[in-house]
Amino acid sequence: MTDAATLAANRLIGRRVLLELWGAGKLEVADELYAPDYVDHVGRGPEASRVVGPEGIKQAVTLFRSAFPDLTYTVKEQMAERDLVCTRFAAQGTFKGPFLGAAPTGEVVRYTGMDLNRIRGGKIVESWVNYDALALLQQVGLVPPVKGI
Template identity: 50%
Template sequence: MHENANGSRRLIEEVFGAGRFELVDELVAENAIGHDPALPEPASGPEGLKQAARGYRDAFPDLTMKVEEIVAENERVALRWTARGTHRGELFGIAPTGKEATVTGITIDRWAGGKVAESWTNWDTLGLLQQLGVVPAAAKAPA
């Protein structure tokens, strides 16, 4: 597999999906910027990314993330992923619900000098809020 693609996969599956925060320093540039519409401001550098990952893992301690597809071209890597976890900590001001949620997202990483220099993520925030029961969902869960 393309080296950058493997690094991007590890950031999602091993850092966010397994809490291996020590990998961030190896994979993320000092001046990196991470864009995620769910964050109040872009994550800045390795520490910002660790903080973002910790925030999600505090809310979903059993969070797992699976990369379903990777497209790599030159210095960019695009990943389609699925995340799954149980809501056991506060998230967006929402007290723990104990509900398990499954959401999908897409991340595009730009690599420079062997590390991620910039990252753009969009994920199904609305779907998560619907699954946690704070926004109405049209469909009903099977009985």
């Protein structure tokens, strides 16, 4: 069983990832919060691409923040148990730079999601992130909206 102080510290790590790293673009936070062997389980199947280590997460943050430089996150809910922290969030930012081949529109985009982080020794070692990628891709014009939904 994990003690209350460790669970509180782990929840703070989950908040800092969204608010300081992704939301404020403080890339140095990645070195503080992510283990060198960190793996973000993105994509499908065992051969899917992976974000690895603090440098990998910095690249992902830079990609998003170059397209949405005023990106902000709001933590909606958090739960922590054992070595896992789940954070439900809402994000928004103005589409001011190219993103995955889409030209910027100057429009505000919004999406929601959840991070599940495994924390060991005060560092994130694994993440599983699910966010409403369809809504994001529709808002930047890469996927047409579905009528009637």
